[in-house]
Amino acid sequence: MNRRVVVTGVGVICALGHNQRDFWQALSQGRSGILPLESIEPGLLRFQNGAEVRNWDALRHFDEKEAGMLDRFAQFGVLAAREAVADAGIEWSEDLKQKTAIVTGSCVGGQSTEDEGFVNLYQKNIPRVNPLTIPRTMENAAASRISLEMGIVGPTYTVSTACSSSNHAMGQAFWMVRSGAVRMAIAGGSEAVFSLGFLKAWEAMRVVSPDTCRPFSKDRRGLILGEGGAMLVLEPLESAQARGARIYAEMVGFGMGSDAFHITQPSPDGAAYAMRAALSDAGLQPEDIGYINAHGTATQANDATETSAIRKVFGTHADGLQVSSTKSMHGHALGAAGALEGVATVLALHHGVLPPTANYNEADPACDLDVIPNVARRSRIEYALSNSFAFGGLNAVLAFRAAPNN
Amino acid sequence: MSYEELTERVRKIIATAQHMPEEKVGADSTFAELNIDSLDGINILFAVESEFNINIPDDAAQSIRSVRDVVDGIVKLMAEGPGGNKEAVRA
Numbered sequence: 001m002n003r004r005v006v007v008t009g010v011g012v013i014c015a016l017g018h019n020q021r022d023f024w025q026a027l028s029q030g031r032s033g034i035l036p037l038e039s040i041e042p043g044l045l046r047f048q049n050g051a052e053v054r055n056w057d058a059l060r061h062f063d064e065k066e067a068g069m070l071d072r073f074a075q076f077g078v079l080a081a082r083e084a085v086a087d088a089g090i091e092w093s094e095d096l097k098q099k100t101a102i103v104t105g106s107c108v109g110g111q112s113t114e115d116e117g118f119v120n121l122y123q124k125n126i127p128r129v130n131p132l133t134i135p136r137t138m139e140n141a142a143a144s145r146i147s148l149e150m151g152i153v154g155p156t157y158t159v160s161t162a163c164s165s166s167n168h169a170m171g172q173a174f175w176m177v178r179s180g181a182v183r184m185a186i187a188g189g190s191e192a193v194f195s196l197g198f199l200k201a202w203e204a205m206r207v208v209s210p211d212t213c214r215p216f217s218k219d220r221r222g223l224i225l226g227e228g229g230a231m232l233v234l235e236p237l238e239s240a241q242a243r244g245a246r247i248y249a250e251m252v253g254f255g256m257g258s259d260a261f262h263i264t265q266p267s268p269d270g271a272a273y274a275m276r277a278a279l280s281d282a283g284l285q286p287e288d289i290g291y292i293n294a295h296g297t298a299t300q301a302n303d304a305t306e307t308s309a310i311r312k313v314f315g316t317h318a319d320g321l322q323v324s325s326t327k328s329m330h331g332h333a334l335g336a337a338g339a340l341e342g343v344a345t346v347l348a349l350h351h352g353v354l355p356p357t358a359n360y361n362e363a364d365p366a367c368d369l370d371v372i373p374n375v376a377r378r379s380r381i382e383y384a385l386s387n388s389f390a391f392g393g394l395n396a397v398l399a400f401r402a403a404p405n406n
Numbered sequence: 407m408s409y410e411e412l413t414e415r416v417r418k419i420i421a422t423a424q425h426m427p428e429e430k431v432g433a434d435s436t437f438a439e440l441n442i443d444s445l446d447g448i449n450i451l452f453a454v455e456s457e458f459n460i461n462i463p464d465d466a467a468q469s470i471r472s473v474r475d476v477v478d479g480i481v482k483l484m485a486e487g488p489g490g491n492k493e494a495v496r497a
Binding site for chain 1: 443444445448451452461463464467468
């Protein structure tokens with residue numbers, strides 16, 4: 001028998017702040033965290049801006065040995081998991097630790113650790129690479145550290161599907177809780193993208209904006225990279241109610257599919273397929289949905305294709321939908337994008353406020369949706385979707401519902 | 407280097423990047439005719455940048471749709487000197 005699954009804990013760190021409160025305050029004020037890059041010397045890249053985590057001091061959260069064991073991406077994942085678990089007020093028993101899952105998403109794992117090691121080897125002719133490079137670089141480093149730190153021994157793994165990683169991770173965790181395979185899950189993702197070698201590769205892709213991120217706006221010029229981590233605690237409604245936990249929202253559906261079209265160009269059919277799959281998994285009709293947290297990268301291709309996909313799925317109801325891209329504020333955090341946006345969606349349902357699409361200037365006929373330009377809206381929505389579409393054509397969509405007691 | 411020589415070099419770069427015979431790449435071929443999609447296009451620009459030590463800005467890159475667009479773009483950037491335009495180049 002399927003269980004209803006609810007979100008009882010939320011943790012987040014990104015350019016908008018190091019915790020849920022700061023994150024939500026920025027989102028609900030339409031305040032962007034996109035700023036001139038601090039981690040990269042100016043003049044080395046064609047783009048200058050990014051959504052970096054500011055004022056990050058790992059030693060405030062980890063002792064020196066721990067911090068040295070963890071790449072920045074894993075530190076973000078652990079921090080978000082700690083906040084989510086504390087927020088959920090979980091009282092761990094040995095049995096619960098046996099039956100809790102940890103599923104995280106990351107696209108590039110500890111690439112900055114790798115970059116640093118290879119600079120030493122190839123550029124500085126240092127013939128040895130730090131042995132911690134391997135455990136720091138692996139995409140599952142955050143999931144493993146969360147397990148170690150919390151003594152959780154249930155199913156623990158990492159999904160890497162480029163920009164859909166976190167949505168795939170949260171979706172699989174949701175299914176495990178719903179089916180009863182586990183009693184609880186910590187799910188989300190984390191990413192740290194700001195190393196020169198990796199940014200140079202993004203520069204060569206020619207999809208990064210030279211100014212800021214303007215999703216759905218006619219004058220959009222590309223994405224802005226971001227970093228961070230976000231985690232949700234998922235558990236059955238029944239057990240959450242029994243222990244008197246605060247319920248932020250209910251997770252009601254997960255849909256995924258593949259474009260089978262092109263390695264980088266998006267397809268409206270694939271995106272539509274994943275949205276329909278999420279609706280079907282949730283037992284919903286298109287008319288039930290009130291808000292979509294869009295993938296909305298602000299590339300020419302994504303935003304027009306996503307609009308077209310939404311129109312395919314929602315027909316005339318597309319005009320009644322409110323849609324925003326919070327990437328305009330926290331940037332595109334690749335494998336952590338879905339997790340940041342999942343948290344944004346959950347908090348939007350919880351607070352009855354829809355975060356806007358920031359930096360929006362001008363309507364584009366190819367993106368003719370109500371994109372909540374620049375200013376958040378008070379709006380009590382019952383059902384929402386959160387879209388993630390990845391290079392490689394892999395799409396993953398989550399469906400959420402406002403908390404039953406909201 | 408004459409315009410014709412430059413065109414020959416560009417045809418060769420495109421043929422190599424696309425794994426196609428050079429004779430199929432005409433001086434007036436469009437990317438569409440050669441089945442060059444957006445990802446192929448940025449890969450060709452990467453090869454061109456490396457070959458001529460120039461830096462093609464994103465805005466210029468977006469308007470390149472043919473072999474001749476590439477050649478004309480190189481002429482313009484080479485006129486600004488090797489390593490070229492005002493865009494960032496790694497020291």
